[in-house]
Amino acid sequence: MLNFFRRKKPEVPPAAPNDSRATEAAILPPDGNAMAADASAAAGPLATEPVPAEFIAAAMEVEPAPALEPEPVPTAEAADEPAAPGRKGWRDRLRGSAFARSLSGLFSRNPRLDDDLLDEIETALLTADVGVTATTFLVGDLRKRMKAREFTDANALLAALRGDLVAMLRPVAQPLQIDRGTKPFVLLTVGVNGVGKTTTIGKLARRFKDEGRPLMLAAGDTFRAAAIAQLQAWGDRNGVPVIAQGQNADAASVAFDALQAAQARGTEVLIADTAGRLHTQQGLMAELGKIKRVIQKLDVNAPHEVLMVIDGTTGQNALSQLRQFHAAVGVTGLVVTKLDGTAKGGVVFALAREFGIPIRFAGIGERPEDLRVFDADAFVDALLPEALGTSTSN
Numbered sequence: 465m466l467n468f469f470r471r472k473k474p475e476v477p478p479a480a481p482n483d484s485r486a487t488e489a490a491i492l493p494p495d496g497n498a499m500a501a502d503a504s505a506a507a508g509p510l511a512t513e514p515v516p517a518e519f520i521a522a523a524m525e526v527e528p529a530p531a532l533e534p535e536p537v538p539t540a541e542a543a544d545e546p547a548a549p550g551r552k553g554w555r556d557r558l559r560g561s562a563f564a565r566s567l568s569g570l571f572s573r574n575p576r577l578d579d580d581l582l583d584e585i586e587t588a589l590l591t592a593d594v595g596v597t598a599t600t601f602l603v604g605d606l607r608k609r610m611k612a613r614e615f616t617d618a619n620a621l622l623a624a625l626r627g628d629l630v631a632m633l634r635p636v637a638q639p640l641q642i643d644r645g646t647k648p649f650v651l652l653t654v655g656v657n658g659v660g661k662t663t664t665i666g667k668l669a670r671r672f673k674d675e676g677r678p679l680m681l682a683a684g685d686t687f688r689a690a691a692i693a694q695l696q697a698w699g700d701r702n703g704v705p706v707i708a709q710g711q712n713a714d715a716a717s718v719a720f721d722a723l724q725a726a727q728a729r730g731t732e733v734l735i736a737d738t739a740g741r742l743h744t745q746q747g748l749m750a751e752l753g754k755i756k757r758v759i760q761k762l763d764v765n766a767p768h769e770v771l772m773v774i775d776g777t778t779g780q781n782a783l784s785q786l787r788q789f790h791a792a793v794g795v796t797g798l799v800v801t802k803l804d805g806t807a808k809g810g811v812v813f814a815l816a817r818e819f820g821i822p823i824r825f826a827g828i829g830e831r832p833e834d835l836r837v838f839d840a841d842a843f844v845d846a847l848l849p850e851a852l853g854t855s856t857s858n
């Protein structure tokens with residue numbers, strides 16, 4: 465019986481884009497200087513042709529938008545910041561999470577193996593945003609095994625909990641596979657406002673660059689004043705070209721231009737940013753479908769990955785976000801960000817249990833190396849007390 469009730473988290477504040485058409489396309493080279501659309505000679509026949517009218521005609525109407533607060537553009541110093549010395553492990557980054565703190569607190573008291581312990585574990589899981597469904601399953605399993613006298617002490621129960629948590633995540637710990645035969649492999653990033661999409665794209669850019677994959681970025685967040693500049697800063701940092709149009713340009717048009725450019729150049733990976741949108745805003749959600757349909761005019765299989773970025777601090781609201789985004793655009797992979805610091809961490813289990821959609825990456829900090837390929841064992845071990853003696857490196 466669940467004995468704990470959570471308060472509902474506030475929704476992310478809305479931001480609504482408008483749909484004014486692109487006027488000028490630009491390829492932003494790694495040095496940061498935009499080449500205007502008419503500089504197509506330099507860029508080749510790429511990226512600068514307008515989207516054919518019939519493609520756009522197929523598009524849906526999109527809600528008009530209130531103006532957004534401008535956000536600070538990343539400074540040159542920030543972009544040039546050196547990476548953190550040494551790679552902090554998962555445990556280092558996740559130790560502050562509500563999940564890790566409550567469970568280590570619980571087991572450091574050498575609890576007795578009884579129903580009170582199960583109640584406390586239940587409370588800890590719910591507090592950490594694991595959610596009612598997943599918590600009921602986990603505690604129910606432990607209770608059954610405890611009654612069957614499977615555990616000799618509380619540590620044995622903790623080891624069983626670890627096993628259950630890992631088993632819940634392993635099926636979704638599926639790394640992103642980029643098929644080198646698909647050129648370009650198009651990755652469309654989606655999510656609500658401020659979850660870390662643009663930052664994640666920057667980190668992915670760095671990762672792909674390090675892997676020696678030629679790539680390109682599409683600045684499809686055309687509503688936020690600083691989003692294009694933010695992406696450009698990441699492009700500069702990693703020597704990656706960025707395809708952009710003016711602010712308030714049609715995001716589908718930007719994605720189309722970028723795909724055309726990437727195809728013509730034989731680029732291996734194209735990562736397209738989109739503006740953050742609330743999952744409850746029907747018009748904006750429909751716009752994601754439009755982006756998909758427009759790029760499918762160039763490649764019927766694109767996007768090859770619809771990567772939804774979810775803020776790990778969002779709590780159970782993440783479930784309704786994923787439900788809506790999945791219905792609108794067919795999410796194929798997840799990135800859960802901000803699992804460092806004050807994140808509760810448990811939402812990862814709720815997402816895994818409810819949707820079974822692969823979790824590709826976890827964001828455990830703001831630096832490029834803090835985007836980790838999601839590793840079920842490392843994640844669970846970082847949340848559980850060290851006494852368990854399992855590996856927490858990496």
Ligand SMILES: Nc1nc2c(ncn2[C@@H]2O[C@H](COP(=O)(O)OP(=O)(O)OP(=O)(O)O)[C@@H](O)[C@H]2O)c(=O)[nH]1
Binds near residue numbers: 658660662663826
């Ligand atoms: N601590 C921490 N911060 C992160 C992580 N990922 C992103 N952030 C921060 O989250 C904030 C928002 O990131 P953005 O990339 O601008 O978010 P966005 O989703 O592109 O925002 P919109 O364009 O408004 O939708 C920034 O301050 C990032 O540095 C992470 O894994 N850990």
